[in-house]
Amino acid sequence: MPELKQFAMPDVGEGLTEAEILVWHVQPGDTVALNQIIVEIETAKAAVELPCPYPGVVRELHAAQGATVDVGAPIITVDVAPDSPEAPAPETNSVVGIPADSAPHPESDSQQSHDVDHRAAVLVGYGPRAAVPTRRRRRKPLAAQPVAATSSEPGTLAPPPVRKLAKDMGIDLASVTPSGPDGTIIRDDVQNAALSGVPAATASPGTALPPGFDPVTRERRMPIRGIRKMTAQAVSTSAFTAPHVTEFLAVDMTQALGFVSRLKELPEFAGVTVSPLLVAAKALLVAVKRNPDINASWDEKIGEIVVKGYVNLGIAVATDRGLLVPNIKDADTLTLAQLARSLTDAAVKARAAKTPPADLTGGTITITNLGTFGVDTGTPILNPGEAAILCVGAIRPRPWVHQGRSSPARLSSSRYLLIIGW
Amino acid sequence: MSQITLVKGLNSGLRKALENDPKVMIMGEDVGKLGGVFRVTDGLQRDFGEDRVVDTPLAESGIIGTAIGLALRGYRPVCEIQFDGFVYPAYDQIVSQLAKMRMRSLGHITLPVVVRIPFGGGIGSVEHHSESPEAYFAHTAGLKVVACANPADGHWMIQQAITCDDPVIFFEPKRRYWEKGELGTSVAPDPLHSARLVRSGTNCTVAAYGSMVKVCLDAASVAEAEGASLEVIDLRSLSPLDMETLSSSVRRTGRLVTVHEASVFLGMGSEIAARVTEQCFYSLQAPVLRVGGYHTPYPPARLEENYLPDVDRVLDAVDRALAY
């Protein structure tokens, strides 16, 4: 019976995915010999002649002259057994060539040894496959890699996060019963061990006590001397002799932050640290001006409130050696730039242990900044002898109902808020 | 048992190989009359003749290429590349031909060629004489790569490399050439591709090869005085790696530090770290740490002590591992 074979546009190895039919050298009904040149195609680089892979009679041309054909699309059908009498039964595609995926072609019940490849053509060889992402179905799951430890190997088995957990909890892994696969210890095992009072890890490399701990008492003693001792005394005295009341207030700093940016541009603030703290300090000074009685101290002996006519602004500075509160004398008389400079100087000196002793006494009101620690606010302890202290926290964007000068109050998705403890 | 230098160990090993098999040949620059710039082939041309111990033209690619041809004709050439930094002109012949011809020929062709390369620094030399190119070869399938660390291994491993039917890149730590060690010729040698436990320990495994084995042993002595017990492994074979010895050690100690002169980035330590992590994941108490050179060309001699891993660098890595 007639046997039809198709020839698909081949990969001629030039990195192409398509070619143009330039001119057909045969027509349907023509007899063709093996390797007879049947068509000239034009690739992006040159004209190439294609030889026919089948001798026989041309049944059909699948693309017209001038048409652009994808690599892999059939271009000609040849009847290789044209003399047989019966009605033609279309042969399923015996694809010759390396087709791409985009052109339609018959179901490949292919008798060729290779299936339809999805390859892009390149200069030397068959070329890589065009991307048709799929995943083959797995017959059976790949066996998980067995944990290689055998019972003869010493040492506990646990993944790193579990080891860390055990270490942090002070649990000795050797006394934990593993319930994980292949004898490994899992998270629950450690937590169960902690609940049931498994002995804590004894000192060994890897579960060793941090340096300084007495291996017997498992305690570390830290003697307190110097600044720390004084601070401890002062703070305790203040906290337990002066009545402390703290009020909290949320302040919208959004405009203030803009103000800070603008200040930074000004020449008189060149080389000076300008921060919201500066603005808060200035605000405190303005508040004191309006409410002078707050800038006072209680004379316990005589029983009088002593209101100061000068403002020595204390600024709390955390140093290696402890908390120091140097004060800026007559801070209310300083310009903003001078105040900025003074604040910076005070902090720098304190950290360098160069604060003059005079700066550590005579303060009248204090500001303490917890914002650098990322803390929202706090309940500050009065500097002994003072009546008020301002604690400022971190400025964070938060949703806030904001009323602009000329706009109605509405919920803003974020305004920069400062929560003060006063 | 006698004390001999690494050079003498290699020399006597080569001599035995030449004696045992008439097809064994030595070829390279200055290997004949001079006996090699390090005297490793001293006396061999005098005793075995110019046809078997060949002074070649100054052409590394030519040396390896003709060695391939000789191997095709049935010989077992042992090539010498005079210094590590001069192997690169031969790299194409090694990687494109020597490594691949067997597979290319579906097993019809066997190329039992040995390429001896003195490697590493610490000899105060000029540029290109202190390189550590072993990773470029270990990364190439078809090659076997080994490194001896002491005279006995030099003596035995060179003979084993020569009788091996695969191409072997044989690294010799030139810094150790003149150091002495025991050569017990009555003891059966370890297999060519086995690692060796050279010092037992419990707290941390330290793995090295070539000149760094001694540095690690020194570090282990210092650590012992400080109260830490290090287990030291001489890898000996870089391709194939003896993962069994390495893994069983790490499962006992829980920690591994790798040490080599080659730069850390993409050095042998990286492959070992990945494999050990995979195979010993549940036994590891710390990540695998790698000690090696920096990502710089090898520095001038006056600076090389700062570049090469030393006892302090090894112990620093051990300390970091122990701190986990």
Next chain:
Amino acid sequence: MTVDGSAKAVSMGDSLASFDSEFVQLLTPEGKRAEHPEYFLDLPAEDYRALYRDLVLVRRIDAEAIALQRQGELGLWPSLLGQEAAQVGSARAVTDNDYVFPAYREHGVAWCRGVDPLDVLAFWRGVSHGGWDPSEKNFHLYTVVVGAQVLHAVGYAMGVQRDSALGPDGTAVLVYFGDGATSQGDVNEAFNFASVFNAPVVFFCQNNQWAISEPLARQTRIPLYQRANGFGFPGIRVDGNDVLACQAVTAQALRTAREGGGPTLIEAYTYRMGAHTTTDDPTRYRLASELQEWQGKDPLLRMRTFLDHDKLAGQDFFGDVERESDELAARVRSGCVSMPDPQPSAIFDHVYAERHALLDEEREQFTAWIDSFEESAR
């Protein structure tokens, strides 16, 4: 002489070699026998007919392979069209004891050494990197890195010396490479090693005028055969389209090598009538006029004319050869399209002669991987 520095298509007129100087020729393009003071070839008629048959069959295999590539059955094919005489002539000078190193276009030499054309096609089909046993045919595998095999050939020849296998029945080594290869460092090192050690090797350079798109003028300022002088051994140029001259000159050079006379460089002056490979487009860099000129020098045509004119073969013979070439082509075609792919696990075969732990591990994992799928990948 000028050096061509332009990038445009060049014609023969721009190339350096003067065609008629120092050029051994025993058969003119017109098919007439020519005489040469140093070389002669006097064969019985059947040997001349055999040479012609070789030329025809070799050309036919080549043509069929190109068609197969155009039909997607081969990934790539480097055609030897125009170079049949250089290959057949030289290869037929090789004795059974000699050893041959090809580059990658020497399908004509492979044919003469008895390598099955399908084994050659397997390489270009991507079934293997080299499918025959070199020691069976004394014919090395194809080497794709240009010029690398020339060093291997010299090393082999040095081995022959050590085997004391020289002499009239001894072993000489013949190595093929092209004009482009002569620029490679390895080829120059090989010349040097061969010279210094007086190795029994014949260097056969098929100067087909082109290295892909680069003309001879890009590889040399002097005729290639003169290079040998610089290295201290003889060089000779032969008409690469003259199968008789190629055979005579190669035979002489092999004799010299076999008898301890050292290396010779033979430059076979020929032309690559086709493209560098089936992915190349020569119309971008050479002129049709050049092709036409060389068509007049066709190696098969002159041989046929010679056989005809000197009454060394009749129409029956030519008909038989035609038929045989058709049959051979059909066999090559059907063998190629039905060539089975290797098993996937073949990736891991023959990498090492002895065990390698990592390879074993990976092979095992790969086998499990392949087995884990319901259907195979391809």
